[in-house]
Amino acid sequence: MPARPAFAVSYFPGCSLATTAKENNQSLIESCRKMGIEMVELADWNCCGSSSAHSLDHRLAFDLACRNLSLAPQGRPLVAACPSCTLRLKHAQHLLQNDEAARKRYAELWGRPYDPTLSIRHFFSLLAEVDLERLAVENGRQGLELSFAPYYGCMLNRPPALRSGANYYGIMERTLGGLGMRAITWGYASRCCGTFLTVARPDIVTPKVNAILQGAADAGAECIVTACAMCHMNLEVRCTLKNPIPIFHFSELLSLGGALRVLSDGPATGRLVHRPADVGEASGAFGVFLRAAAGAEPLFGHDALKDARAAVALEILRDRLAGVTETVADQLSHG
Amino acid sequence: MPDGDRHRRGDGCAALLNFHREVLNSIERYGRTHKIEIMMRYKLRKLDLLSDWQVGLKMLAKRKLDLTPSRVERVGDVKKLFEV
Numbered sequence: 001m002p003a004r005p006a007f008a009v010s011y012f013p014g015c016s017l018a019t020t021a022k023e024n025n026q027s028l029i030e031s032c033r034k035m036g037i038e039m040v041e042l043a044d045w046n047c048c049g050s051s052s053a054h055s056l057d058h059r060l061a062f063d064l065a066c067r068n069l070s071l072a073p074q075g076r077p078l079v080a081a082c083p084s085c086t087l088r089l090k091h092a093q094h095l096l097q098n099d100e101a102a103r104k105r106y107a108e109l110w111g112r113p114y115d116p117t118l119s120i121r122h123f124f125s126l127l128a129e130v131d132l133e134r135l136a137v138e139n140g141r142q143g144l145e146l147s148f149a150p151y152y153g154c155m156l157n158r159p160p161a162l163r164s165g166a167n168y169y170g171i172m173e174r175t176l177g178g179l180g181m182r183a184i185t186w187g188y189a190s191r192c193c194g195t196f197l198t199v200a201r202p203d204i205v206t207p208k209v210n211a212i213l214q215g216a217a218d219a220g221a222e223c224i225v226t227a228c229a230m231c232h233m234n235l236e237v238r239c240t241l242k243n244p245i246p247i248f249h250f251s252e253l254l255s256l257g258g259a260l261r262v263l264s265d266g267p268a269t270g271r272l273v274h275r276p277a278d279v280g281e282a283s284g285a286f287g288v289f290l291r292a293a294a295g296a297e298p299l300f301g302h303d304a305l306k307d308a309r310a311a312v313a314l315e316i317l318r319d320r321l322a323g324v325t326e327t328v329a330d331q332l333s334h335g
Numbered sequence: 336m337p338d339g340d341r342h343r344r345g346d347g348c349a350a351l352l353n354f355h356r357e358v359l360n361s362i363e364r365y366g367r368t369h370k371i372e373i374m375m376r377y378k379l380r381k382l383d384l385l386s387d388w389q390v391g392l393k394m395l396a397k398r399k400l401d402l403t404p405s406r407v408e409r410v411g412d413v414k415k416l417f418e419v
Contacts, residue, residue, distance in 0.1 A: 015367050015368040015370075015405075018367070018405055019370060019399070019400070019401050019405065020370065020394070020399045020400065021399075022398065022399075044407055044408045044409060045407075046362070046366040046367060046407045046412075046413050047362045047366065047367045047368050049362070050358060050368065051355075052354075052355040052356075052358035052359050052362075053358075053359060053362070055355055056352075056355050056356075056359065057359075060359070060416060060417070063416040064362065064413070064416060067412055067413065067416070109416075196351075196354065196355075197351070199354050199373075199374065199377060200350035200351045200353070200354045200377075201350070201351065202387070233399075237390050237393075237394065323395070323396030323397070324392060324395050324396050327395055327396065327398055327402070328402060330398075331401065331402045331403055332402075
């Protein structure tokens, strides 16, 4: 139950948070609920067009973003947590504000004029309105003495057209710092992760991802905290380091650090692609969470694979197939 | 050849274009991206079904890929944006 009157926002999850980063979505909604912010999912939202529409067809990118703007109810800000979606939505809004032809097209397509009062916000900007430290104390803050590398990626950078917009760098340090965690200073906080090149050119992405993860470990971080679900996935699936440090979404540590809710069930369970080597050593709430996220057994970790003999390999394969079968059964029953 | 030139030429560039096309096809079909289908279609077109199978299996097992697409209800709204 929220401790204070809730204010409602329209929430645009975007494709990544709705699928590959469910743990991000769940912890975000849960954290916001505890902070008194009700995230009302934008009804019938569509893909923002992502880098693909932006790369191949600017008009399509504008139109796809505009349909979402046209669905937003009046009087509530439209909030996105994905940096790329935020960028696409804000860029469409920028065109609407400054181009008569864009406003005309919007009105023709969606049958109503563009709402100039609509406020589009990144989730980070909501944090400025919440007294997190007080919330953490009220919720029985758990000791989280850990050092983290804040990783923003490059999608929160503003393109020239949006240069007068808000700058979000430093928010993760300030927020998690206020909850007792220690941000390390490092050189990779806004390095590109390789983004959509991950599918067609993993040969480019893997060295970038490895450099980021190694950079964080060398700087003394115990984990990386990401601001972007796309970066997060690249760091997880394209890393080839032997024992990478664990990677968490900002919303997960926010949820955990504020003692808002320890995510030991649901999508967080066993979701780490790489099981960190020192998973058994971490203490406190972070240790509990880390072990839950890593899963009970090291089925997918590099340690397990390194030591695997034929029997172990067979067992791993059997477990993977069991996981796939379970997912298929689960999704068919809900599909 | 400088690195920049190497990345602008050859199969890598065509592969990227194909990937973007598959993403847009998915948006046209469902209104949202269906990642597993995008990957399968991209790889079929490239006749390269074997690379990344481990990553795919791992992500599937960890519930990071949905087998069925998430759809926009009024998908006609989105389809009409693709009509030239």
